[in-house]
Amino acid sequence: MSRKNLNIGLFGFGVVGHGLYEVLQKTPALRANIKNICVRDKNKERTIGAENFTFDKDDILNDPEINVVVELIDDADAAFEIVSAALKKGKAVVSANKKMVAEHFTELLQLQKEYNVPLLYEAAACASMPIIRNLEEYYDNDLLESIEGIVNGSTNYILTKTFAENLSYEQALKQAQDLGFAESNPILDTGGFDAKYKLLILLAHAFGYIARPEELFNIGINNIGDLELKYAKEKGLKIKLVAQAYKGTDGTLSAFVIPKFVTPEDRLFNVDDVFNGMITKTSFADTHFFVGRGAGSYPTASAVLSDISALSYDYRYEYKKIYREENLTLTNDVELKVLLRHKKEESEALKLHFNTIEEAYTNHDSGYLTGNITLANLKALEEGNQGERSFILINVLTEKDATALAV
């Protein structure tokens, strides 16, 4: 199969954009040339000459020789403007912007169809770990039952450093920022929003379900306190921010991002630092485990490079599962076993929201409960939480567990 020559217009020359520039210099076999780079900051010193740059997006969008736009900026609204304009002009697009893709999934799908051009975004979920194309292509026939994984590198880095190396939360976050892992607005990482955007993208490619961001529940790591960390250490557990989705046999889908206690037997236990890990469970193959660097300049650039290379062979997502129209519905009716840390005086009132209580502990000012609660009740309790409560998932009660309890 012959490969297309690609003339690239690049937007953004930050951590990933600069990484891509260097990675492309080292892969001459790929016939892809960066023709122009659009940047925002006029005063920034850059490692390559000013003749490579423009400050006007139209210099790229209106250049008929540029057939691929690579969008690597940190502003999701501006990114959507650029990406939609490029698609409308018939240019193929590669993006790493999960917020932009998640917020505009349906519109982007429509634009690809209407203008018959591809948009690829492997780097938008789990950076270097090739998960989207695997979900899209490999699991086309063997039916996926669940996906569960660590999809945010910064929070995994922070949890690893605070837990194992006793760094403060602020120190660990600063390191994640200095290493180029964190989003420009770090609450997107620490609040679990970035993980939620990635989960939304994964749901579309794994199950063909297009969610809106506000439909998916997310708790981040920013409210985790000493009590939960002590609980984990005493029991030989680790805390990981985990995104997960389960398909029920009744056509329902539950999907959420919540910090989780992970046991040493769990394959996610040793996925530390900036690494991401994902366990897929299918009807026939049982489980697979993916692991790879979840953020950083070269690892992310490698996923962008892979998309560019795929474009040279005219690859595009076919969104087969979306067009299969399975009519799944999102449910909050799933039961979760959790630990809830709370203020001492809240203990009795909070118990009423649980289906079962296993442990209840209080000290002079705080305490925790462990037990089973529905996702719907957990969501209600999380609304308006100013940090006085923190939920850590112990496990999800699957349909199998529910059947076992009923007999």
Ligand SMILES: NC(=O)c1ccc[n+]([C@@H]2O[C@H](COP(=O)([O-])OP(=O)(O)OC[C@H]3O[C@@H](n4cnc5c(N)ncnc54)[C@H](O)[C@@H]3O)[C@@H](O)[C@H]2O)c1
């Ligand atoms: N850093 C990572 O590890 C990583 C991994 C996966 C995905 N991503 C995604 O990749 C994208 C870029 O991330 P980054 O870490 O390189 O960010 P960054 O902040 O290092 O770089 C982004 C650059 O875009 C520029 N920019 C902003 N608006 C612009 C505009 N309208 N036109 C031109 N330039 C503009 C900024 O000035 C900045 O230099 C983001 O969407 C991010 O979520 C990052």
Ligand SMILES: N[C@@H](CCO)C(=O)O
């Ligand atoms: N901020 C993101 C970058 C990779 O998507 C993370 O830490 O995972």
